[in-house]
Amino acid sequence: MEKLALVTGGAHRLGKSFALTLARLGYDIVLHYHSAVEEARQTQGELESLNCRVILAPADLTQPAEIQSLVSNLQSLDVLVNSAAFMPSGNVESLPLETWDTTLDLNLRAPFLLAQECAKKMTAGGLIVNITDVGAQKAWSRYPSYTVSKAALESLTKILARALAPKIRVNAIAPGLVLQSDIVPAEEWERLISRVPLKRPARSEEVASALEFLIKNEYITGQTIVVDGGYSLI
């Protein structure tokens, strides 16, 4: 039987790169998405052309019941990649409570609940990889809920690594700048890129290759691999 990996937020962008990397390594994929149904179907086709079996799994991961039903359908699991996240901007003075809660529910509580549920399915051992952000180690005052969620996710990574050892390893990957999103205006993105020591964003595949490294090196747990072109130095 092929090994099985669950990738959250796998329909497009970075999550898709994680899914493609896993497919090339021989995994079948449970491809989670939330609203990007068209992109999920297209990615399914690309994965299938790599001889990968794909299960499409829509779920709102801010809802614990949806997490439970997503995982309860699986017989066994080998790898979980927690990539889905929400990055709202907002000032500390005016950030709505609902925004705070949604960010923490998706970026922190969901990876915790997914780890709890998926660990039960990793009967032959497994690997959990949480996608954080170089911002986890910074004080990004324009993204308070996001920054806190990623810092806490790195803390959770260490706690899970200890709690789930020796059968399950738990690590994080912290990208710097990879893919621009609507929330960051073009001029701001260019300004940020110019400050990064390596003067360019990461290619998605460069971030996904850290996942391949974590799969292949079976003696690493509780660590965060930073893939940021030197962003954390500034």
Ligand SMILES: NC(=O)c1ccc[n+]([C@@H]2O[C@H](COP(=O)([O-])OP(=O)(O)OC[C@H]3O[C@@H](n4cnc5c(N)ncnc54)[C@H](OP(=O)(O)O)[C@@H]3O)[C@@H](O)[C@H]2O)c1
């Ligand atoms: N992009 C970058 O440069 C960058 C840099 C540093 C860190 N990261 C981290 O890398 C990861 C991927 O980033 P990205 O930029 O590729 O992704 P993104 O564009 O921020 O997409 C986020 C993903 O989260 C999913 N999502 C949103 N709300 C959801 C909900 N309520 N329930 C379940 N899923 C939900 C979306 O699914 P649908 O689209 O299907 O709705 C989407 O696939 C994130 O953890 C991000 O924090 C990204």
